[in-house]
Amino acid sequence: MGQDDYRRDSGESISTRLTYLLIGGGIGAILALLFAPKSGQELRGDIADATRKGIDRSREAAQQLGDRAGEYYEATRGRAAELYSQAAERVGEVAQSARDAAARQGGTLTAAIDAGKKAYQEEKRKTEMSGRIDAAPNYGEKTN
Numbered sequence: 001m002g003q004d005d006y007r008r009d010s011g012e013s014i015s016t017r018l019t020y021l022l023i024g025g026g027i028g029a030i031l032a033l034l035f036a037p038k039s040g041q042e043l044r045g046d047i048a049d050a051t052r053k054g055i056d057r058s059r060e061a062a063q064q065l066g067d068r069a070g071e072y073y074e075a076t077r078g079r080a081a082e083l084y085s086q087a088a089e090r091v092g093e094v095a096q097s098a099r100d101a102a103a104r105q106g107g108t109l110t111a112a113i114d115a116g117k118k119a120y121q122e123e124k125r126k127t128e129m130s131g132r133i134d135a136a137p138n139y140g141e142k143t144n
Contacts, residue, residue, distance in 0.1 A: 015065055022061060026054045 029050045033043060 018061055022054070022057055026050070029054070 030047065033046045033050060036043070036046075038046065
């Protein structure tokens with residue numbers, strides 16, 4: 001393993017290592033008390049003291065871990081809010097550019113429709129005019 005592996009491993013599992021250290025220390029203290037030549041009342045008092053000390057250390061470790069978790073939570077929450085606002089801003093920009101493109105295309109489409117209507121009306125007028133000329137009575141001409 002390289003040095004990078006040791007650095008990465010020590011940062012990620014510090015709480016696990018601390019927990020194992022406390023458990024090992026507690027087990028060692030209990031075994032030392034059990035094998036020490038003391039009277040029953042002294043031994044029970046020592047076990048109670050060791051238990052209280054272990055509980056106090058565990059509470060302190062839990063408080064420290066809770067504080068660190070709170071700090072990480074706040075830092076992560078702030079970063080997430082920042083990323084969310086950046087994403088929302090970019091989505092707004094993209095939506096606005098899409099609206100602008102649609103408006104430009106809509107204007108072109110409207111102009112094309114108007115030109116088509118005008119051409120249709122012009123052709124209709126020409127057809128009606130030529131129909132009137134063809135439908136006019138021919139008084140002098142004979143058809144064979």
